[in-house]
Amino acid sequence: MNRAVDLALLGGAAVALSGLMVGPILATDPKRIPLQHQPRRPESGLPVRRARQQEAATVRAARGLNRAAGTLAASVLADSSIEHYRGSFKNRAMVTPLIVSAMTLATSIHGTSDMRPSAHKARDITYLLAAATGLLGTGFHFYNVGKRVGGFSWQNLFYGAPLGAPMAILLSGLLGFCSERLRESRSASRPEIFHLPAGRTIAAVTGAGLLGTSGEAGLLHFRGAYHNPFMAVPVTLPPIGAVLLMRAAAGKAGREHAFSRVWMRLLALVGLAGVAFHAYGVSRNMGGWRNWSQNVLNGPPIPAPPSFAGLALAGLAALGLMKEHPHA
Template sequence: MADSAMEHFQGSYHNPAMYVGPMAAAGTMLATLRGGDRNRASAARTMQGAATMIGLMGLGFHGYNILKRPGGLSWNNLFYAAPVGAPGALALAGVLGLGERRMAGSRGPERREDGRILGGVVGASLLVTTAEIALLHFRGAFHNPAMFVPVTIPPAAGAALCLAGLRRPEAARRHRLARALLHLTALLGPVGTAFHAFGVSREMGGWANWRQSLLSGPPMPAPASLTGLALPGLAALREIEGGMDE
């Protein structure tokens, strides 16, 4: 929500549709937090479903923003136009919310299968998120060696999580690897935020000029997405392990 609001603010909300993303993100967060009450469960599902659709539509808007510029699909437009994969985070938030409600009502083999599906979704999302990070860090020329870390550990965690769901004799070893990589990925959220805060401080005027530095420097809320993916990945791994232990 914060990342979407800041990026759209940087774009001056020149298109009224740019208000929809941050509002949908805020609504989804509130609906998920308060959706435990049975009386609100239906409203929460509706909001999460709407968030999924809005996120998918946002991918179309961002794709159009890139293609309509001179040069079309070019490195320059991928670097400086609307971030191509960003709305997918909203769609994923909706999908994870709906998946959580499905898993809450499932038991036995059905719940274990849901855990494998969740692991596949989160694993694939880590790969896509890494591609977005790689694009933006490539734009920054990987000038700090630490910029390679979020494009190496998260995709390894995503691949390990997908493999952990397979019924193989070496599954236990895969689980240990996936768990370790997911824990490291979760740590990249706060660590990456600290690095981005340092990047903001190096902008003209630093934090004393925070109104401009926050918009021109590295996006402060962005690294938290890695933590947001690692945690449901660990939850999926727990369900997968529960199924294999039985």
């Protein structure tokens, strides 16, 4: 029971710390100008009304990316809290992803509620910090597996630090940073991210993220011997979604991508359903939920599947942007 209380206090402290660090920064920003007071000049030949509709679609897509980044950050916050607590926070750096993911979650909530078409410096800094944390965390996890007896063997890949887990906070930061670049894009007909078409760029990044997340799930489900047929879902449906997004990124302008949008919604449901399946897996351990403080640590990670939902939201934002901006 003491361990459960400690875990709850740890999660609460991380969220509170994120609020203290991010809240004052995001509360005020005198340089921000409301959308209606900051009209952009439409490109030659483009009706003003259409330009405003496209601008609104760009902000809507940016807010969708904020939601995607927040969903990934929430998944990382819960998952790393459990997994690093199970590791007794042996390395002091193990508290870093808790703090950073909590900050990223708070930042994403702020971005989701922001209707204005300009980047926010505090959000930019937080998202870049999240991306850097993901890169460093991946290095730490590779080091953890490599230093074990036998090195990068199947045994160590199964039971060592999960190699792909830190990539979730990296993707959260990357998608959030892209949302800020999307807001500040000055082209009414073709929103860009670093001079690249925004919709296609986000679709490609999201497709790669789906492949990586599916690979991580495949490794851990292989450890579980796929004893439940539904364990094949996260290693089959997300790669198909990745192919659809890659196809949209490389395809011709003006396509509707209706089937791809339906598939992204299906992947979002897969992420939510995965939580239920993992909770059921926890209940099948000795003592079930009556012994939850032990079984949550040792059973299938309940907070992990929402990563698919976060990436699906990013895919929907990219496809929606390409629908409104055919050349994006």
